[in-house]
Amino acid sequence: xxxxxxxxxxxxxxxxxxxxxxxxxxxxxxxxxxxxxxxxxxxxxxxxxxxxxxxxxxxxxxxxxxxxxxxxxxxxxxxxxxxxxxxxxxxxxxxxxxxxxxxxxxxxxxxxxxxxxxxxxxxxxxxxxxxxxxxxxxxxxxxxxxxxxxxxxxxxxxxxxxxxxxxxxxxxxxxxxxxxxxxxxxxxxxxxxxxxxxxxxxxxxxxxxxxxxxxxxxxxxxxxxxxxxxxxxxxxxxxxxxxxxxxxxxxxxxxxxxxxxxxxxxxxxxxxxxxxxxxxxxxxxxxxxx
Amino acid sequence: xxxxxxxxxxxxxxxxxxxxxxxxxxxxxxxxxxxxxxxxxxxxxxxxxxxxxxxxxxxxxxxxxxxxxxxxxxxxxxxxxxxxxxxxxxxxxxxxxxxxxxxxxxxxxxxxxxxxxxxxxxxxxxxxxxxxxxxxxxxxxxxxxxxxxxxxxxxxxxxxxxxxxxxxxxxxxxxxxxxxxxxxxxxxxxxxxxxxxxxxxxxxxxxxxxxxxxxxxxxxxxxxxxxxxxxxxxxxxxxxxxxxxxxxxxxxxxxxxxxxxxxxxxxxxxxxxxxxxxxxxxxxxxxxxxxxxxxxxxxxxxxxxxxxxxxxxxxxxxxxxxxxxxxxxxxxxxxxxxxxxxxxxxxxxxxxxxxxxxxxxxxxxxxxxxxxxxxxxxxxxxxxxxxxxxxxxxxxxxxxxxxxxxxxxxxxxxxxxxxxxxxxxxxxxxxxxxxxxxxxxxxxx
Numbered sequence: 001x002x003x004x005x006x007x008x009x010x011x012x013x014x015x016x017x018x019x020x021x022x023x024x025x026x027x028x029x030x031x032x033x034x035x036x037x038x039x040x041x042x043x044x045x046x047x048x049x050x051x052x053x054x055x056x057x058x059x060x061x062x063x064x065x066x067x068x069x070x071x072x073x074x075x076x077x078x079x080x081x082x083x084x085x086x087x088x089x090x091x092x093x094x095x096x097x098x099x100x101x102x103x104x105x106x107x108x109x110x111x112x113x114x115x116x117x118x119x120x121x122x123x124x125x126x127x128x129x130x131x132x133x134x135x136x137x138x139x140x141x142x143x144x145x146x147x148x149x150x151x152x153x154x155x156x157x158x159x160x161x162x163x164x165x166x167x168x169x170x171x172x173x174x175x176x177x178x179x180x181x182x183x184x185x186x187x188x189x190x191x192x193x194x195x196x197x198x199x200x201x202x203x204x205x206x207x208x209x210x211x212x213x214x215x216x217x218x219x220x221x222x223x224x225x226x227x228x229x230x231x232x233x234x235x236x237x238x239x240x241x242x243x244x245x246x247x248x249x250x251x252x253x254x255x256x257x258x259x260x261x262x263x264x265x266x267x268x269x270x271x272x273x274x275x276x277x278x279x280x281x282x283x284x285x286x287x288x289x290x
Numbered sequence: 291x292x293x294x295x296x297x298x299x300x301x302x303x304x305x306x307x308x309x310x311x312x313x314x315x316x317x318x319x320x321x322x323x324x325x326x327x328x329x330x331x332x333x334x335x336x337x338x339x340x341x342x343x344x345x346x347x348x349x350x351x352x353x354x355x356x357x358x359x360x361x362x363x364x365x366x367x368x369x370x371x372x373x374x375x376x377x378x379x380x381x382x383x384x385x386x387x388x389x390x391x392x393x394x395x396x397x398x399x400x401x402x403x404x405x406x407x408x409x410x411x412x413x414x415x416x417x418x419x420x421x422x423x424x425x426x427x428x429x430x431x432x433x434x435x436x437x438x439x440x441x442x443x444x445x446x447x448x449x450x451x452x453x454x455x456x457x458x459x460x461x462x463x464x465x466x467x468x469x470x471x472x473x474x475x476x477x478x479x480x481x482x483x484x485x486x487x488x489x490x491x492x493x494x495x496x497x498x499x500x501x502x503x504x505x506x507x508x509x510x511x512x513x514x515x516x517x518x519x520x521x522x523x524x525x526x527x528x529x530x531x532x533x534x535x536x537x538x539x540x541x542x543x544x545x546x547x548x549x550x551x552x553x554x555x556x557x558x559x560x561x562x563x564x565x566x567x568x569x570x571x572x573x574x575x576x577x578x579x580x581x582x583x584x585x586x587x588x589x590x591x592x593x594x595x596x597x598x599x600x601x602x603x604x605x606x607x608x609x610x611x612x613x614x615x616x617x618x619x620x621x622x623x624x625x626x627x628x629x630x631x632x633x634x635x636x637x638x639x640x641x642x643x644x645x646x647x648x649x650x651x652x653x654x655x656x657x658x659x660x661x662x663x664x665x666x667x668x669x670x671x672x673x674x675x676x677x678x679x680x681x682x683x684x685x686x687x688x689x690x691x692x693x694x695x696x697x698x699x700x701x702x703x704x705x706x707x708x709x710x711x712x713x714x715x716x717x718x719x720x721x722x723x724x725x726x727x728x729x730x731x732x733x734x735x
Contacts, residue, residue, distance in 0.1 A: 039548075042544070043545070043548060043549070046541050046544060046545050047545060047603075047606075049541060049602075050538075050541055050542070050545060050601070050602040050603040050606055051603050053538060053601055053602050053603070053683070054598055054599060054600075054601030054602060054603035054604060054683075055598070055599030055600050055601045055682075056597070056598045056599030056601075057598075058598065058603055061597040061598035061599070062597070064596070064597040065593075065594070065597040067596070067597065068593055068596035068597065069593060096329075099326060099329060099330070102322070103322075103323070103326045103330075106319060106322070106323075138714065138717070139710070142672075142709075142710050142713040142714050142717070143709075143710065143713075144672040144673075144675045144676055144709065144713070145676070146675065146676045146679055146686065146689075147675075147689065147706055147709060150689070150690065150693050151347070151693075151702070154340075154343055154347060154693065154696065155339060155340060155341075155343050155344045155347065156335060156338060156339050156340075157338040157339065157340065159330070159331070159338070160330045161330055161332065161335055164330065230586050230587070230588070233586065233588055234587070234588045234676055234680070237588060237680060238679055238680070238690065244588065247588075247592075251592060265585075265589060268586065268588075268589065269584050269585055269586075269589075272583075272584045272585075272586055273580065273584040276580070276583070276584065
């Protein structure tokens with residue numbers, strides 16, 4: 001008798017659990033569906049607004065998408081003999097673009113090491129200033145490079161320096177955040193050991209923390225270098241030196257200089273792919289080599 | 291020692307290498323910076339740097355100037371903020387530091403109690419510690435300047451065609467055509483209302499009072515609506531267009547990022563080793579990813595701008611194409627790390643292939659997918675600003691335009707502040723969404 005009631009109660013409970021579960025699943029599906037509909041509505045209406053505000057419409061333009069590349073290719077094809085010479089001619093600009101990226105990555109990484117150590121709880125020299133240093137990193141990261149570059153071009157004139165400073169400042173913010181995440185996972189035991197023998201803050205960081213985190217730092221810095229090459233090409237386009245500037249000139253000249261455009265495209269593409277491959281190979285090595 | 295060597299560890303060699311590294315790496319970096327120092331011509335930078343530009347930039351970004359201009363041919367005097375048409379004081383009105391004493395006499399008070407008198411074609415300016423400067427403009431002789439000293443001080447530039455006097459209180463310029471006095475003031479002028487609005491010059495308290503009172507300032511419109519209308523359509527600062535541009539920029543980032551995610555997901559399956567049985571397909575898709583990533587947003591933007599013209603759609607598509615490559619690579623890596631057992635578990639219940647993907651694979655990669663998408667949404671807001679400057683859309687375009695004029699620095703600083711707010715807001719929104727959407731799925735991590 002008592003078994004029976006227990007069994008019935010158990011079955012009823014199972015039933016309750018089942019209905020509750022099904023109810024929850026149904027609700028979850030409903031939420032999922034609603035979110036999907038909202039998302040699709042946002043995408044479609046967003047596309048239509050963008051299409052309206054654009055100078056040329058999407059459906060008119062989609063047919064012409066290969067027109068410009070084919071013009072460039074056909075002209076470059078006719079003057080194919082020029083290409084090696086032109087690539088040689090633009091090589092110095094390419095080197096300048098790479099130099100901007102390399103110098104700004106180096107400067108930015110150095111700044112990021114310092115600021116990330118100052119902004120990591122448990123390692124900071126002034127624990128009270130952890131918050132302000134983090135906000136500073138957020139600010140630096142939020143500035144698009146182009147804003148700083150354009151202001152600096154007005155003050156310093158054209159050339160590679162404005163782009164270098166702009167990219168370096170952004171790099172400090174971007175790498176600083178990643179570095180401070182790495183620092184948080186570093187063991188504090190070496191730091192404590194060094195402190196016990198009277199090491200200064202600089203010595204503790206240099207000898208206790210940096211050796212632990214250096215491979216991760218290097219891996220992030222390599223990734224950043226690759227991003228910075230792209231950024232420095234773009235900044236050249238808006239007016240501060242390097243291959244982007246040559247591209248803009250060749251491009252605004254229009255038909256007749258498309259062999260130059262093609263040569264610059266090739267150089268830029270080759271450089272980006274090369275550094276992409278090299279950096280991903282080294283990064284894999286650094287991460288797995290630990 | 292021999293034991294150490296037997297164990298395959300040469301301690302002294304190891305330390306020698308360490309020491310060498312510790313000196314060579316900084317030395318190489320130093321040498322590189324020395325090379326950069328000369329390659330970028332940093333010694334010549336001091337000559338090229340325009341510190342006067344920097345001063346204008348800084349001063350202009352937090353202050354504004356009002357021009358009091360006398361047309362020397364017709365004799366009319368106008369008062370205009372920044373000398374712009376849209377900031378002109380209506381005829382007969384003026385700020386309290388300008389007094390029209392008679393038909394031809396206008397007295398302009400500058401800072402520090404200094405004042406300039408414009409009396410028909412003569413201008414008098416008594417500079418403390420220097421003396422009375424007077425100048426006469428005539429059609430025949432141009433500008434004739436009378437100074438208390440024989441030599442012209444360096445804050446005055448004088449010729450018969452143009453005289454320019456700059457003091458810490460203001461600035462006076464004279465040409466045959468007009469006499470102009472400029473006074474600098476702190477703040478962003480006419481930010482809320484232009485001078486033709488009935489609400490111009492009212493304090494915040496008065497505006498609140500007007501908004502709640504029943505008397506209508508503008509016929510047929512409630513006061514609050516009229517206030518909002520006047521701010522929204524402010525011709526000086528163009529809030530409507532600026533916020534529209536911010537919206538355009540966010541739209542570019544949103545469409546580009548999400549579109550790239552949608553395109554990249556199916557392609558990622560074709561590129562993942564454990565889902566795509568054909569090596570040739572895999573290789574082709576992967577090279578495609580590398581290609582679109584390698585061509586870079588800059589070149590895509592140029593190509594697309596040719597087909598679609600300038601505007602937000604072009605920017606969105608440029609982001610879409612570039613990020614398809616990035617997402618394809620990231621997603622296919624995520625797919626290759628998928629746990630096989632979950633798929634087999636779903637399969638053992640008799641699930642069809644599509645159901646296997648839906649219940650065995652998608653739940654595993656959703657957290658990675660979402661966090662990448664949201665992370666790139668934030669970073670693409672920045673890219674959209676840059677791309678906008680190239681394609682001509684969004685806030686990037688407004689920023690470059692304001693910079694090209696080289697005088698609207700207050701607008702430039704306004705745009706910079708807006709961009710910062712926009713990027714930081716997108717950062718927190720994407721971080722918040724990431725926590726909300728993913729926290730429930732991967733409580734373990």
